[in-house]
Amino acid sequence: MYTNSEIKPRDLSKIEKPAVSVTVLIFSINDGRLEVVLINRVREPFVGFWSLPGDILPIKNDLDEAAKKILFDKTGIKNIYLEQLYTFGDPKRDPRGRVITVAYFALLPYNSVDLSKAPDALHAKWIPVKNLSTNLAFDHKKIIAYGAERLKNKIEYSNIARALLPEKFRLSELQKIHEIILNTKLDKRNFRKRMLSMKLIEPTKDFYRLGNHRPARLYKFSTKKLVTFN
């Protein structure tokens, strides 16, 4: 037996609600380093600090939609690899009040974007993850560390490197990307064997030629789909 008060739906207009924002980590590899897009804040709190692009979630938008919009506004591109990373909800992460942020991470080839041409690119900049200043806005340093760790784990058991490379690439380019993200040197022969045995990549008929060097075989990923393990 239930009383009436138990079966009535809870009135959501009467509860105190947190604000929800969406934050996007945009990673790429440039100059042998993992880089991330940061914005110099023009607004309080943390004015003048570097921060990840993000915005309050519009009440009618889906989370993925909101992340795509932020990504487009800051980089000018659509249709790139984007996945939900983690939701950060420390009650003290925002001095304005309770703000929970759903973080996404995106990967793209460095040359595919010109930040200065993005719709809302003012103050946006690529910054190497290893050179971050100690004082980032909010908990963004923690979010970046979490994202870099996810990338490190995922590159070992997925074809996620695909999002960082052109369609055809040399094995040495792929290895370099793994080395940068894993922050370690890899053995050439073992790396090649592992990539081929995991059926991640396959050789194409094309070669890369540079001057008098021996031409290098170009490879491609076996599937255009991003196959990843959670």
Added chain:
Amino acid sequence: MYTNSEIKPRDLSKIEKPAVSVTVLIFSINDGRLEVVLINRVREPFVGFWSLPGDILPIKNDLDEAAKKILFDKTGIKNIYLEQLYTFGDPKRDPRGRVITVAYFALLPYNSVDLSKAPDALHAKWIPVKNLSTNLAFDHKKIIAYGAERLKNKIEYSNIARALLPEKFRLSELQKIHEIILNTKLDKRNFRKRMLSMKLIEPTKDFYRLGNHRPARLYKFSTKKLVTFN
């Protein structure tokens, strides 16, 4: 140059906010099947439907804290494996209005909990994931499918099975758990080799004896820490 209106912090009290809830998937293995704790709803909406345990996030609580509280209220246990799974934010997922839910998933050995003795266990029940009725409340069927998929991926590259087993176990028990979660038969010799080469488990000096059967070596996980790849 920025105008004053740009640098003032955004007033969070003036924006329309979604409600945020926390939902917990509690998985275990019983009788050769993956099971999940569900609750029969006594409250509208979806009164009488099965649903995952969950609650509105208290405005002052951390997300992890809120998930732990739900877990304790429904199962009576603390200190078990719990990780954030994914945040579901489809604008139409709750008929009461916009509710974003941060889903967690927990794993435990089946015999470690007596649902009837939990603080708030009324109507809670273990239900096999394969026998779910078509009509679950909200998007909970989708959340359960996502959680089962995460478990399937994670068991291949982590020692997550540890959370489902007693401290010492037979290799056959570990293999059975992998087979149930992966929904496939595994070769005994390859499985053993793989587990040992990944340094996930190590033999103990103890044996399991049953009647006239040949005693079976008991193993343990090499580390008490849950080592997982994101």
